Amino acid sequence: MDDFNLNFFIEELKASFNNKKGRLIFDLHVVGWVTDITGLNGDDPDIGEIVDSIVQSAEKRREFEQKQDWMLREEADTIQESVNERIFLSAINWYLGLRLVASDWRDGMRLLLKSTELLDMCRGIVEYEIWRQVDVSKKEQASHGGKAKAARYAPLKTEVIRLLQDKQPEEGWKNKIAALKAIDEDIRAFIEQNGFPGTSESSDVYARFPRLIDDWSRNDTNVKAAFATTVKQKKEKRPERRRVVLFNG
Structure with a gap:
C-alpha cells in the first residue's frame, strides 16, 4: 500500500x-x-x-x-x-x-x-x-400493423367465405382442393374488380392466392370455420379391437 x-x-x-x-x-x-x-x-x-x-x-x-x-x-x-x-x-x-x-x-x-x-x-x-x-412500443406497432393488414384483406376473406357457402354442393365439397378450384374464377373476377392488397401485378396475385387461402383456412378463425362447415369431413376409421377369448377351466 x-x-x-x-x-x-x-x-x-x-x-x-x-x-x-x-x-x-x-x-x-x-x-x-x-x-x-x-x-x-x-x-x-x-x-x-x-x-x-x-x-x-x-x-x-x-x-x-x-x-x-x-x-x-x-x-x-x-x-x-x-x-x-x-x-x-x-x-x-x-x-x-x-x-x-x-x-x-x-x-x-x-x-x-x-x-x-x-x-x-x-x-x-x-x-x-x-x-x-421500447418493447411495448414495438408490440403496439406490430399489433397496429397486423390489424391494418387484416383490415386490407377483410373484403377478400369475406368473398371467399361467401363463395364457399353459396357454391357448395348439396353434399358439401369433396375436399379443400375441390372447393378452391370451384371458386377460383369468381375470386379472380373479384380481384379484377376490387384489386388485391399490396400489389398491382395480377400474375403475382394469382400465383400467391392459393397459398394465401390455404394459410387462412388454417390460421384465420372465420375462413377456417367456413371450410370446416362446407367440406366433407372424413370419417375416422375406428381402431380394430382385439378379441379376448376367455377359457373356463
Missing part, C-alpha cells in the same frame, strides 16, 4: 461519479421521468444539513445507516420512487464521504464507493424501464 495515492484515487472516483451522474440524467430524460437530481450536484441545502448532522453526531450516523438499510430493503410504491430514494441516498453518501475521507480515508472511501454503487443501481432500473417502453 506504500504506492497508494489517495488523492489520485479520489480524483478518479470524482470523474467516475460525474460520468455516472451524467449518464443517469440522460437516461432519465429518455424515459421521461421528472426527477430531482440537485442533491447530486452538491447544491441541495437539505442534503448539506443532513451531512453536517451526521459528521457532528455518531448517533445521527447510526440513524442514517439504519434508515438507509431499511430504504434499500423495503420495496417502494413505484419504480420511479425507488430511483428517487437511491439518488437521495447516493448524494448523502457522496458528500459525507468527501467530508470524512480526510480524517478516516477507509470510511470515506467506503461511502464514496457506496454512492457510485447506488448510481449504478439507478441506471440499471432506468435502463430496464427504457427497454420495457
Whole structure:
C-alpha cells in the first residue's frame, strides 16, 4: 500500500461519479421521468444539513445507516420512487464521504464507493424501464400493423367465405382442393374488380392466392370455420379391437 495515492484515487472516483451522474440524467430524460437530481450536484441545502448532522453526531450516523438499510430493503410504491430514494441516498453518501475521507480515508472511501454503487443501481432500473417502453412500443406497432393488414384483406376473406357457402354442393365439397378450384374464377373476377392488397401485378396475385387461402383456412378463425362447415369431413376409421377369448377351466 506504500504506492497508494489517495488523492489520485479520489480524483478518479470524482470523474467516475460525474460520468455516472451524467449518464443517469440522460437516461432519465429518455424515459421521461421528472426527477430531482440537485442533491447530486452538491447544491441541495437539505442534503448539506443532513451531512453536517451526521459528521457532528455518531448517533445521527447510526440513524442514517439504519434508515438507509431499511430504504434499500423495503420495496417502494413505484419504480420511479425507488430511483428517487437511491439518488437521495447516493448524494448523502457522496458528500459525507468527501467530508470524512480526510480524517478516516477507509470510511470515506467506503461511502464514496457506496454512492457510485447506488448510481449504478439507478441506471440499471432506468435502463430496464427504457427497454420495457421500447418493447411495448414495438408490440403496439406490430399489433397496429397486423390489424391494418387484416383490415386490407377483410373484403377478400369475406368473398371467399361467401363463395364457399353459396357454391357448395348439396353434399358439401369433396375436399379443400375441390372447393378452391370451384371458386377460383369468381375470386379472380373479384380481384379484377376490387384489386388485391399490396400489389398491382395480377400474375403475382394469382400465383400467391392459393397459398394465401390455404394459410387462412388454417390460421384465420372465420375462413377456417367456413371450410370446416362446407367440406366433407372424413370419417375416422375406428381402431380394430382385439378379441379376448376367455377359457373356463
